[in-house]
Amino acid sequence: MLQTEGFLPKLSTISETKRGRAGSGKFRDVLVMAEQEGLLRGSRTKIVRGRMPEALVSAAKKRTGIKSETKLIEVALANIAMSDNYGEWLLSQSGTIDPEIDLEY
Numbered sequence: 001m002l003q004t005e006g007f008l009p010k011l012s013t014i015s016e017t018k019r020g021r022a023g024s025g026k027f028r029d030v031l032v033m034a035e036q037e038g039l040l041r042g043s044r045t046k047i048v049r050g051r052m053p054e055a056l057v058s059a060a061k062k063r064t065g066i067k068s069e070t071k072l073i074e075v076a077l078a079n080i081a082m083s084d085n086y087g088e089w090l091l092s093q094s095g096t097i098d099p100e101i102d103l104e105y
Helices: 025-036 054-064 069-092
Strands: none
8 A cells, every 4th residue: 555545635735736737746645754754734824936938837836736836835845854854765666556556567
């Protein structure tokens, strides 16, 4: 069984958009890790803003599938906060799939 099974529905801060295209792969994993570390808890009172090149924002949105600038910044900040731990966490997920799950196509 996946280690995150049963945990994902509790991730109220991760919207369906993030669980969709943006929620796949590394971006979703980073948000799961940030949630597990308690970084996404609490009220959202801190305002973060800045001027960015349009090409940078467009490329980031295209790569992640995220449409909202707020959600894009959240993923970017979580990625920075958790970046040193991602490889270690990913490796720790090895062997967490239930051996009875059929992975054949």
